[in-house]
Amino acid sequence: MHAAQRMIAIDPEEPGEPEVLVPVERPVPEPGPGDVLIKVAAAGVNRPDVMQRLGLYPPPPGAPTVLGLEVAGEVVAAGEGAEDMIGQPVCALVSGGGYAEYCSAPACQCLPVPVGFSMVEAAALPETFFTVWTNLFQRGQAKPGDTVLVHGGTSGIGTTAILLGKLFDLEVIVTVGSDGKCARALEIGAAHAINYKSQDFVDEVKRLTGGAGVAIVLDMIGGDYVPRNLQCLAEEGRHVSIAVQRGAKAEIPIWQVMARRLTLTGSTLRARSTEFKSAIAAELRREVWPKLGGIRPIIDSVFPLGQAAEAHRRMESSDHVGKIVLDAE
Incomplete structure (x- = not known):
């Protein structure tokens, strides 16, 4: 004791x-x-x-x-x-x-x-792995071969999304705020990195995906990014909100949601029940922990x-x- x-x-x-x-x-x-x-x-x-x-x-x-x-x-x-x-x-x-x-x-x-x-x-x-797993893989339903857009690509959440993307065969496009961070994101394993200060991320995503768009946007920005994120989504795309650094209100083009059958979802982790977190821990232990030898x-x-x-x-x-x-x- x-x-x-x-x-x-x-x-x-x-x-x-x-x-x-x-x-x-x-x-x-x-x-x-x-x-x-x-x-x-x-x-x-x-x-x-x-x-x-x-x-x-x-x-x-x-x-x-x-x-x-x-x-x-x-x-x-x-x-x-x-x-x-x-x-x-x-x-x-x-x-x-x-x-x-x-x-x-x-x-x-x-x-x-x-x-x-x-x-x-x-x-x-724990914090970023629980968050990315629940939002990108459960709510976002990411599957091998999917292309995803992640804002804040060199944050704790962003780097975790890149690493889990490597483990589960996702093509991860990130946005970051400098050319130096673009270089780091690519080193870590992002497929593409967009400097949002010098490039329009909507145009870049369209260019990088040949106009098809991404399956999922993992968004921690909120506010005026949301309608722009929706422009990046492919048909049947999923928009997953996890934070609102630019504001908790957004204007949603409902017609776009209907025409392209988009899904808007999101979650917070901290207030969820012990039972929910326990189920996520068990899933991480089963699905992710055996693969962790390949990443740090x-x-x-x-x-x-x-x-x-x-x-x-x-x-x-x-x-x-x-x-x-x-x-x-």
Whole structure:
């Protein structure tokens, strides 16, 4: 059994700029029935963490106020029914609590650390892999041979979409904001990269697909991008919304939706039930984990837990390529 009663965590008292992310002492969480206590080795930093810090994305009822949606580490204690996991190295999707030395997680939302992966690499998996799997493969119904358009191609979500596209034989077209990022996206495995600042992505998608369009758009931009995204879709195409960085309202050309039989869908992950996340974890373990030897998550930078403010500044600069991770050891 672990002996620690207190731990260092990042639990801002009020919303604000990155400087509110200071280390504080908190009690070590007690794992409830079906939960495990993870001694955190590394925690992923994600865009929703920034939104929460700004006061725009409160944690769901019952979730910790400590930031952080994904961790990797060793299980050091367990609630009733999860005792067999003590001692196992895992990575986990959590609804909060990741930026800390210890974190409680539902055992069913834990996945084994893949063979040969460091704890930093493992911590970079859960949030984006759960998100891309549920949205691109389940809601978007991606299948081998499909061409997909992914905005934010060098973000954590974007690089994960490229990597999963490689594993499942998708042709991934991404948009990014610089020629340097275009080059990186192609290195990571994108089929094509469009600099949206110097090229019109609608025209480029039409050119790259010979006018046919893409099967799926994975969109984290929203706002005025939505009608433009619809122009990129092939007949029977699927538009999957996962974030709204340019606004939560969009004007939809309904006639286009009808004429080309388009599907508009989307989802958020954090507020979904443990049962739903457990089913996704089981599917990832079955479909994706055996293939992970062929890819590695793209790690942009690693900061000590106490420098969470710097990690958030890095994310808000949008200069990063791939995942930003906190080292809690």
